Structure formats: C-alpha cells, structure tokens
Amino acid sequence: MFYILCLVLCLAVLFLAMAGMSMLCMLGARLLGPLVYSLAPARIANRLFFIRMLPLFFACMVTFGFALPAFVKFEPYSTGEMVSLRLLVLGALGAFALVAMAVRAAIIVRATALVQQQWRGHSEKLYFKGMNVPVYCLDGPHSVLAALGIFKPEIFVSRNIARALSPEEMSAAIAHERAHVRSFDNLKQLLMKITRPPRWLSTFRLTEAAWINASEVAADEAALAIGASPLDLSAALVKVARLTSRPSVSKMVTASHLLPVACGSAMEVRMSHLQELLEDKNSTCPVDAQNGKSRMLLSLVLLAITYAACVNTVLPWVHEALEALVR
Numbered sequence: 001m002f003y004i005l006c007l008v009l010c011l012a013v014l015f016l017a018m019a020g021m022s023m024l025c026m027l028g029a030r031l032l033g034p035l036v037y038s039l040a041p042a043r044i045a046n047r048l049f050f051i052r053m054l055p056l057f058f059a060c061m062v063t064f065g066f067a068l069p070a071f072v073k074f075e076p077y078s079t080g081e082m083v084s085l086r087l088l089v090l091g092a093l094g095a096f097a098l099v100a101m102a103v104r105a106a107i108i109v110r111a112t113a114l115v116q117q118q119w120r121g122h123s124e125k126l127y128f129k130g131m132n133v134p135v136y137c138l139d140g141p142h143s144v145l146a147a148l149g150i151f152k153p154e155i156f157v158s159r160n161i162a163r164a165l166s167p168e169e170m171s172a173a174i175a176h177e178r179a180h181v182r183s184f185d186n187l188k189q190l191l192m193k194i195t196r197p198p199r200w201l202s203t204f205r206l207t208e209a210a211w212i213n214a215s216e217v218a219a220d221e222a223a224l225a226i227g228a229s230p231l232d233l234s235a236a237l238v239k240v241a242r243l244t245s246r247p248s249v250s251k252m253v254t255a256s257h258l259l260p261v262a263c264g265s266a267m268e269v270r271m272s273h274l275q276e277l278l279e280d281k282n283s284t285c286p287v288d289a290q291n292g293k294s295r296m297l298l299s300l301v302l303l304a305i306t307y308a309a310c311v312n313t314v315l316p317w318v319h320e321a322l323e324a325l326v327r
C-alpha cells in the first residue's frame with residue numbers, strides 16, 4: 001500500500017501544482033504582459049518561454065523536491081491509509097497529463113527525425129567558412145530555409161531559394177538560422193508543444209505565438225550582431241516569403257524557419273525593425289544572450305541554496321498537507 005499511495009499521491013500533487021501554477025501564470029501573463037513586451041526581443045522571448053514552462057517546472061519541484069521526500073521521511077512503511085476516490089481522480093488526472101506529454105514528445109521527436117533523415121538523403125552538403133552547424137542544399141518540391149532537428153539541428157536550404165538569394169543574402173539568412181540553433185529554439189519549441197494546454201486556455205496559446213514572433217526578431221538581431229547587414233537580411237526575407245507559399249512540413253515537425261508560415265504578422269514587425277536598424281546605422285543590437293545565461297545560472301544556484309536551507313523545516317508541514325489530501 002505504501003508504494004501505491006506514494007505513486008497516486010505524487011501524481012495528484014503534480015496535477016494540483018501544475019493546474020494551480022497554470023492559473024497563476026495566466027493571470028500574471030495578463031497583468032504583466034505590457035511590461036514584458038517593453039523589453040528587448042531576446043528578453044521577451046526568454047520571459048515568455050519561462051512563463052510557458054513555469055507550471056511544469058514548479059509541479060516537478062513541488063512533487064520531487066517536497067511531496068516525495070516528505071512522504072518517504074514521515075509516512076510509516078506499514079501505513080494503513082487507503083487511496084480515497086478524490087485522491088484517485090487527482091492521481092488519474094496527473095497520470096493522464098504525464099502520458100499525454102510523453103506521447104506527444106515521442107510523436108514529435110520521431111516525426112522530426114524522419115523528415116531530417118529524408119531531407120539529408122536528398123541534399124548536398126554546403127561548406128561555409130567558420131560554420132559549426134551543417135548546412136545542406138535540399139533538392140525536391142519543398143521551398144524551405146530552416147534549422148531542422150531537436151538535439152542536433154541542421155540547416156536546410158532548398159535549391160530554388162539558394163538560387164534566388166545572393167551570397168550576401170544567403171549568409172545573412174544562414175546567420176539568422178545559426179542564431180536559432182545557438183538559442184536552442186527547436187528544443188524550446190518541443191517543450192512548448194508537449195506542454196501545450198487545451199484550446200480553452202487561450203492565454204498560453206497566445207504566449208506561444210508571441211514567443212515565436214519574439215524569437216524571430218531576436219534571431220534577426222543576433223544575425224546582425226555577427227555581421228549580417230539589415231539590407232541583405234530584409235532582401236532574403238522578402239525573397240523567401242515570395243517563394244514559400246504553404247507549410248512544407250507537418251506541424252509536428254520541429255523546425256525554426258527563416259520565415260515561420262504560421263506567423264504572418266511577424267513579417268511586418270521584422271521588416272520595420274530591420275528598417276529602423278538600417279536607418280539608424282549607429283544603433284547597436286542589444287544581444288545579451290551571455291548575460292541571460294549567467295542570470296539563469298545564478299537564479300538556479302540561488303534556488304538550490306534556498307531549497308537546501310529550508311527543506312528540513314518545510315517537510316513536516318508538507319507531510320501535514322499531504323495527510324489532509326489523503327483523508
């Protein structure tokens with residue numbers, strides 16, 4: 001009974017923490033939205049990703065950091081407590097959420113790997129000086145310029161687009177794709193797709209669309225920061241937009257395109273942003289990826305120190321709360 005109760009209780013806590021934090025994040029996204037959108041694009045993308053992933057992160061933290069240790073430490077092995085109907089329903093909801101995420105992850109990873117393998121088989125490798133990401137020229141019916149792949153992304157350029165772009169425009173477009181790879185945007189997309197909430201939780205879906213737009217502008221800025229010209233990148237965007245008329249792959253496939261087909265409105269924002277940078281040649285792109293990583297590392301270290309400092313004090317209270325949930 002000890003192990004069954006432990007499993008059901010952990011699943012129930014996972015569900016409750018995820019649902020509670022989702023509600024708080026939705027409220028927070030509505031209240032703090034204007035504040036987030038006043039930041040630089042890279043920071044907007046990071047904040048939106050954080051808001052989207054917070055419910056899952058918080059639920060894992062509460063379940064495995066507090067509920068599980070409290071149960072193991074304070075619950076007698078020979079416990080006679082039974083699983084109530086309420087606890088069983090909550091546990092089943094937690095199990096359903098976990099299974100749904102695992103199934104989605106398996107489908108997306110498999111679909112992406114299959115398309116990546118297929119495209120590589122119909123491609124010719126291109127060589128760019130100083131490139132650490134493989135670039136392929138793709139033959140076939142697709143009009144595409146994208147970084148494809150989750151764990152080992154590769155950049156694919158269809159032959160019609162490669163012919164249409166000048167060498168400078170191609171370099172600018174490749175620099176944009178490299179920025180997506182450096183920011184792990186495909187892995188972030190996978191995490192957002194597998195934790196995508198039901199349709200009626202529209203705020204989270206809007207957050208995801210806003211993240212795609214912000215990550216595109218951030219990748220443009222990162223491309224300019226490593227030497228691409230706004231003029232070449234704008235020209236590449238216009239040419240690729242003309243050649244790409246419909247999605248070339250299923251929505252399940254995780255890729256960062258030069259121009260995401262699903263987010264048409266981002267094109268206007270990006271063009272006017274590049275226009276501003278072109279007119280104001282002295283302006284510099286605020287790329288603070290390194291600072292962002294340092295801040296995140298510092299936050300994680302602080303979180304770990306806080307956890308280590310308070311865990312023993314908090315565990316008896318957590319156990320009392322668990323007892324209330326079991327009853």
Ligand SMILES: [Zn+2]
Nearest residue numbers: 216256257258
């Ligand atoms: Zn892009």
